[in-house]
Amino acid sequence: MNCVERERTLAWIGGEGNDAHAVHVSGCVDCSQLLTLHEEVGFALRKVEIQAPVLVRARPPRIRWGWLVLAAAVVVIGFGYRWTAVVEPIPSVDPVLLDAEGFDEDIDDLEAEIAAIEEDFDIL
Amino acid sequence: MHAVRLEDRIDRHRDALTAFLRRRVGSDAEELSQEVWLRVVRSQARFADEAAFRAFVFTIARRLLIDHYRKHQRKPEMLEEAEGQDLENPENQLVAHQLADRVDAELRKMKPEISQVFRWRASEQVSFQEIADRQGVGLNTALGRMHRAVQKLSEALVDLGVLPPGEDR
Numbered sequence: 001m002n003c004v005e006r007e008r009t010l011a012w013i014g015g016e017g018n019d020a021h022a023v024h025v026s027g028c029v030d031c032s033q034l035l036t037l038h039e040e041v042g043f044a045l046r047k048v049e050i051q052a053p054v055l056v057r058a059r060p061p062r063i064r065w066g067w068l069v070l071a072a073a074v075v076v077i078g079f080g081y082r083w084t085a086v087v088e089p090i091p092s093v094d095p096v097l098l099d100a101e102g103f104d105e106d107i108d109d110l111e112a113e114i115a116a117i118e119e120d121f122d123i124l
Numbered sequence: 125m126h127a128v129r130l131e132d133r134i135d136r137h138r139d140a141l142t143a144f145l146r147r148r149v150g151s152d153a154e155e156l157s158q159e160v161w162l163r164v165v166r167s168q169a170r171f172a173d174e175a176a177f178r179a180f181v182f183t184i185a186r187r188l189l190i191d192h193y194r195k196h197q198r199k200p201e202m203l204e205e206a207e208g209q210d211l212e213n214p215e216n217q218l219v220a221h222q223l224a225d226r227v228d229a230e231l232r233k234m235k236p237e238i239s240q241v242f243r244w245r246a247s248e249q250v251s252f253q254e255i256a257d258r259q260g261v262g263l264n265t266a267l268g269r270m271h272r273a274v275q276k277l278s279e280a281l282v283d284l285g286v287l288p289p290g291e292d293r
Binding site for chain 1: 167223245263270274
């Protein structure tokens with residue numbers, strides 16, 4: 001289990017704390033181990049030059065050319081399909097034959113009715 | 125009376141401390157040991173037994189060593205003489221480069237916010253509070269990230285055989 005003074009010890013190890021904290025560290029198993037770990041790593045890396053972090057600048061949004069090309073291809077293919085659909089000859093379809101005979105009879109009936117009405121008007 | 129007893133204690137542990145420091149920093153050991161004893165005296169801490177006093181002295185010493193490594197990290201030539209190592213030796217150069225490459229690889233493997241803390245501390249000695257402000261986190265988070273980075277690096281150093289395996293790494 002970690003010591004409650006862990007953060008204070010880490011700050012002290014980093015040189016940000018009072019020497020009085022050494023009394024606690026020397027008597028605390030957890031904090032002593034922290035100190036030993038940091039000292040040993042510091043010793044091992046004493047000749048290694050550590051580079052400062054490279055800060056990544058915020059870049060403008062990157063254009064996704066792949067998607068752009070794909071979208072263009074879809075548009076071209078779409079137009080091509082439409083064009084071929086327009087210029088291709090419309091396949092012949094058998095016209096639906098209306099019931100012309102029956103239609104003529106209806107017309108005849110209507111004409112007869114109209115004539116009868118006109119006659120009635122003439123009588124009046 | 126306290127001063128006399130402290131002096132006796134210092135005498136009892138002086139050689140052990142100097143030997144420990146010499147293994148770490150070579151010819152800088154004398155100067156560093158003076159600084160340790162100065163801090164021990166200034167602390168006015170009292171210890172019932174010899175073991176507690178010794179632990180306190182070496183705690184102060186380890187803490188000062190960390191400062192020393194940080195200050196001299198970019199000046200490896202200052203440590204060459206101390207350890208009898210010669211970086212002109214191609215073999216030593218190879219080892220140094222392998223270590224540097226491995227450390228760099230380990231830092232790249234870490235989350236950026238963790239490696240950033242370590243890099244800022246090691247390369248520019250940025251304070252933890254400043255790092256916390258830069259990262260927009262609390263001080264304890266920055267401290268925890270530093271420890272995490274050190275822990276990861278220690279694991280890599282154990283794998284490389286630079287550090288001996290330990291229980292709590």
